[in-house]
Amino acid sequence: MAKKDSLEIAEDVDFGFKTVDKAEKPSRVQKVFTEVSQKYDLMNDLMSLGMHRLWKRKFIKEALKHKPTSIIDMASGTGDIGLGFYRALNGAVQLTLCDPNPDMLKQAQDQAINRGITKNIEWVISPAEDIPLKDKQYDLYTISFGLRNTTDLDQALSEAWRVLKPGGYFYCLEFSKVFVPGLRKIYQEYSFNLIPKIGKLVSKNEDAYRYLVESIERFPDQESLAGRMRACGFEKVNFMNLSGGIVAIHYGMRPLNEYN
Numbered sequence: 001m002a003k004k005d006s007l008e009i010a011e012d013v014d015f016g017f018k019t020v021d022k023a024e025k026p027s028r029v030q031k032v033f034t035e036v037s038q039k040y041d042l043m044n045d046l047m048s049l050g051m052h053r054l055w056k057r058k059f060i061k062e063a064l065k066h067k068p069t070s071i072i073d074m075a076s077g078t079g080d081i082g083l084g085f086y087r088a089l090n091g092a093v094q095l096t097l098c099d100p101n102p103d104m105l106k107q108a109q110d111q112a113i114n115r116g117i118t119k120n121i122e123w124v125i126s127p128a129e130d131i132p133l134k135d136k137q138y139d140l141y142t143i144s145f146g147l148r149n150t151t152d153l154d155q156a157l158s159e160a161w162r163v164l165k166p167g168g169y170f171y172c173l174e175f176s177k178v179f180v181p182g183l184r185k186i187y188q189e190y191s192f193n194l195i196p197k198i199g200k201l202v203s204k205n206e207d208a209y210r211y212l213v214e215s216i217e218r219f220p221d222q223e224s225l226a227g228r229m230r231a232c233g234f235e236k237v238n239f240m241n242l243s244g245g246i247v248a249i250h251y252g253m254r255p256l257n258e259y260n
């Protein structure tokens, strides 16, 4: 009798420019973030020349237009977005920070403690594809520079949809496709040649930063991601480009009428 395992068709997914078995990707991604967690914030500043702070500020401002009182920040990492919401709303929010990597989330927890943030905040260790939380809980779901690390983007979208209340909003900040002539070439030169070297110097880890750069190249462009959000069931889907498309903010609403 043939063993069940031998009949299963292995599914390959991107891991940067490499192709790996789907089952292998989460542990590989986990290893990258465990290795960079201590130097993650410093590296973000160096790699983006401080721009990530402006992009995140804009992202928070846009998402807050929907006046959420309950927010889940997925792929929270060191907590820039989740703790940013907390500060912007003076703590008047029910907040969940979620990330599969305990080392990254620990950095966020330390920052929260340092800022005296202890109330109305919940910490969940989980990937975006399988959130151990109830349906229809949140007014707002955010994911910043996290979606491209998921193994199954469509499953992550559908889990976001599930935990959002009808009428709730999904917001994603992610690297995207540069559309300004000339800027794309400069940006690619910088990304592929300089970022891994900065990674090597600062966090002694060239490979982790090579993965991060490659995963940006592999991520769907603005229109493709918007299409996948619509296919998942989101309404009012749209995006805005920042810095010539280096990053984009995508957003969409879980329909009020479930049968749309």
Ligand SMILES: C[S@@+](CC[C@H](N)C(=O)[O-])C[C@H]1O[C@@H](n2cnc3c(N)ncnc32)[C@H](O)[C@@H]1O
Pocket (backbone or CB within 6 Å): 029, 030, 033, 074, 075, 076, 077, 078, 079, 080, 081, 099, 100, 101, 104, 126, 127, 128, 129, 143, 144, 145, 146, 149, 150, 151
């Ligand atoms: C580049 S960091 C972004 C952190 C933070 N959101 C920010 O904007 O600075 C990516 C985060 O995605 C997390 N991650 C990796 N795989 C994930 C998955 N399948 N689901 C959710 N988060 C994931 C990593 O652990 C890491 O903390």
